[in-house]
Amino acid sequence: MxxxxxxxxxxxxxxxxxxxxxxxxxxxxxxxxxxxxxxxxxxxxxxxxxxxxxxxxxxxxxxxxxxxxxxxxxxxxxxxxxxxxxxxxxxxxxxxxxxxxxxxxxxxxxxxxxxxxxxxxxxxxxxxxxxxxxxxxxxxxxxxxxxxxxxxxxxxxxxxxxxxxxxxxxxxxxxxxxxxxxxxxxxxxxxxxxxxxxxxxxxxxxxxxxxxxxxxxxxxxxxxxxxxxxxxxxxxRLPPEDSVTLARRASPTAAKLRVAVPMLSRIANFDDLDPLSAEPDVEVVFVPPGERLPRDAGLIVIPGSKSTIADLAFLRRQGWADDIAAHRASGGRIVGLCGGYQMLGRFIDDPSGIEGAAGRVEGLGLLDIETLMQPQKAVREVNARSPRYDAPVTGYEIHIGRTGGPDCARPVAMIGERPDGAISEDGRVSGTYIHGLFESDAFRSRFLRDFGVETGGVNHREQVExxxxxxxxxxxxxxxxxxxxxxxx
Missing domain, CATH: 3.40.50.300 (P-loop containing nucleotide triphosphate hydrolases)
Known part of the structure; x- marks a missing residue:
């Protein structure tokens, strides 16, 4: 021993x-x-x-x-x-x-x-x-x-x-x-x-x-x-464990891209944003309850949540749904991760009451998808490829729910023969179940080029090591x- x-x-x-x-x-x-x-x-x-x-x-x-x-x-x-x-x-x-x-x-x-x-x-x-x-x-x-x-x-x-x-x-x-x-x-x-x-x-x-x-x-x-x-x-430079540290995290004073992240009440796996925070030309702003999402953000990321339906209601109470809609209307980009992906759809069905009262709730309607909550939890590592950026993607899934709809015909990633995620017809809204998406260096580099940001070949895992x-x-x-x-x- x-x-x-x-x-x-x-x-x-x-x-x-x-x-x-x-x-x-x-x-x-x-x-x-x-x-x-x-x-x-x-x-x-x-x-x-x-x-x-x-x-x-x-x-x-x-x-x-x-x-x-x-x-x-x-x-x-x-x-x-x-x-x-x-x-x-x-x-x-x-x-x-x-x-x-x-x-x-x-x-x-x-x-x-x-x-x-x-x-x-x-x-x-x-x-x-x-x-x-x-x-x-x-x-x-x-x-x-x-x-x-x-x-x-x-x-x-x-x-x-x-x-x-x-x-x-x-x-x-x-x-x-x-x-x-x-x-x-x-x-x-x-x-x-x-x-x-x-x-x-x-x-x-x-x-x-x-x-x-x-x-x-x-x-x-x-x-x-x-x-x-x-x-x-x-x-x-290490992933934070507790959300109490998020409001205290420093960001660059000037950056080419500002990323706004609403701090949901049951925010989960927020270290998904760490690889973006580590980029010198990217500022990631975790927006606490009571504050509006910054209008000058080039990208809004809706993070994971342990209670998607409750946090969707929380997001609306903060006025963030209006901010996200205005951002979309002005041509801004939006990414949803896991629970955030589910929120972007037209509806979330929870017939068994897994997350509370049984029923159907209306989503943000920014992706033409619907999610059905199911008790079986998907827990697995992911090795995939992004069709949009022709780049490998590694990460993991931890979620309940199955998502489908017309926008899933444009997946964020292909996990072997299985498509994951969805992209809007104009390409400005996307969502995925894959955590660790931005840790994949080639994907992150090509994604950020859409915003005029060059990464300089940063290897996130080497930075953590x-x-x-x-x-x-x-x-x-x-x-x-x-x-x-x-x-x-």
């Missing part, structure tokens, strides 16, 4: 996912066979991964896909055995070891955690059978002691699997000394003993100015410091990686 170490945080969005990815790359560069693991993730950013022992594919959190990339291995569903995909403020779809297990309300989910711990431990054991090291990422914070009794994401897992914990604090949000000392104060003794040290993350400026802070933390907690990580600018290498180098400089990896057991 592999050795393991776990990173937990004093709260959400403290940078655990990036640190785990960076440490996975550190271990790989040292010649270790390493795997990422997150017992429970809550995210609508999902990726396709293999289900061990089968030819099927399942879903994991996109962050674990990135961490697998950092390890140099193909992702499997064992890397994230429990994935919660929010569908509303009260309920979510539950994905266990890659496969959807229906929807649960938050209170009902809490009662199911006992059985899910068995799945978590099974995946953890299987993942560690043929590797040197497993680096585990917690979720939220162990300080949420009201959830401790049935916890499978933090100390509930760590104590059961006997995995030592490094506690991460985010100094950028302020109060990091209190956050670490407070966590020490409220944990029970068994949980407290699991913690072998701390990491301070997202420090800006002269790190030596925090020497007294480190001494105070050690005095209050008795935990050693593994180091202080500076603000990692390279993290902006370089960012992982740069982050690993920073962690080697600022953390005691020898001690941290030695703490694994």
């Amino acid at each position: 592999a050795r393991a170490i776990m990173l937990q945080g004093t709260g959400s969005d403290v940078g655990k996912s990036v640190l785990v990815a960076g440490l996975c790359r550190v271990a790989r560069r040292r010649g270790l066979s390493v795997r990422p693991f997150k017992p429970q993730n809550m995210s609508n950013n999902a990726a396709v991964a293999a289900i061990p022992g089968t030819t099927e594919m399942g879903e994991i959190g996109r962050a674990q896909w990135l961490q697998a990339l950092a390890c140099g291995v193909a992702p499997t569903v064992d890397m994230n055995p429990v994935l919660i995909k929010p569908e509303s403020d009260m309920g979510a779809q539950l994905v266990v070891q890659g496969l959807a297990r229906g929807s649960s309300k938050a209170r009902d989910y809490q009662s199911r955690k006992g059985e899910l711990l068995g799945n978590v431990l099974e995946s953890f054991s299987r993942l560690g059978e043929d590797t040197d090291l497993v680096i585990v990422e917690g979720a939220g914070s162990p300080a949420e002691i009201n959830l401790r009794a049935r916890d499978i994401a933090n100390m509930g897992f760590a104590t059961r699997a006997d995995v030592p914990v490094v506690l991460v604090g985010d100094i950028d949000r302020g109060g990091v000394i209190a956050a670490l000392a407070g966590t020490h104060l409220i944990l029970d003794e068994e949980d407290r003993r699991m913690i072998v040290g701390t990491i301070i993350n997202k420090f800006r400026g002269d790190i030596s100015l925090f020497d007294e802070g480190l001494a105070a933390i050690e005095r209050f907690t008795g935990w050693r410091s593994f180091g202080v990580v500076p603000w990692l600018a390279d993290a902006a 370089a960012a992982l290498d740069d982050i690993a180098a920073q962690l080697e400089t600022h953390l005691d990686c020898d001690a941290l990896l030695a703490a694994a057991r």
Whole structure:
């Protein structure tokens, strides 16, 4: 069985996912066979991964896909055995070891955690059978002691699997000394003993100015410091895990093409836009609720959604449907991805009430297509070709629903002999089920030429790999990686 170490945080969005990815790359560069693991993730950013022992594919959190990339291995569903995909403020779809297990309300989910711990431990054991090291990422914070009794994401897992914990604090949000000392104060003794040290993350400026802070933390907690990580600018070159980061993402101040993306209430797989954001002459603007879509956008992209019908209504309430119609009338281009593709059609039929009340809703009417919601979920990798741009397209599908209509006679891509997507008669509106469309470099290059943008041969995957290498180098400089990896057991 592999050795393991776990990173937990004093709260959400403290940078655990990036640190785990960076440490996975550190271990790989040292010649270790390493795997990422997150017992429970809550995210609508999902990726396709293999289900061990089968030819099927399942879903994991996109962050674990990135961490697998950092390890140099193909992702499997064992890397994230429990994935919660929010569908509303009260309920979510539950994905266990890659496969959807229906929807649960938050209170009902809490009662199911006992059985899910068995799945978590099974995946953890299987993942560690043929590797040197497993680096585990917690979720939220162990300080949420009201959830401790049935916890499978933090100390509930760590104590059961006997995995030592490094506690991460985010100094950028302020109060990091209190956050670490407070966590020490409220944990029970068994949980407290699991913690072998701390990491301070997202420090800006002269790190030596925090020497007294480190001494105070050690005095209050008795935990050693593994180091202080500076603000990692390279993290902006990696796919974000949470939509809370979207409004904070920087874009070029001047660009040849502005891309507007409405931030749907259940936005999913928004890292589909990352390859466009990485282009120096492209500005991607994620437009939050309460703001109108910019009139000077050359392209509007309607992203994926975990709840297409609910987000279609949300889009209308924000006035975005009017903005999209005006953009179309003025000759602008529109692309819909997955749920956004379904919204572009004339109707969405949900006779079984999969997404809520059974019935038919009117779409935006910009593509001559209709979608029928069905319970079977398509989860698969895609190798295709774009007829329009004569370019290869690779990506993945994760969706329910089957779409058809006259505009499907002009597909966005051919997956073997199977057409995918639809293009309007004038070519200015298109939609597809393929996530990762813009990561395909040749396709992206030829697509952007329609807007007068030359990409200069940017290889998006190489940019991500370089960012992982740069982050690993920073962690080697600022953390005691020898001690941290030695703490694994």
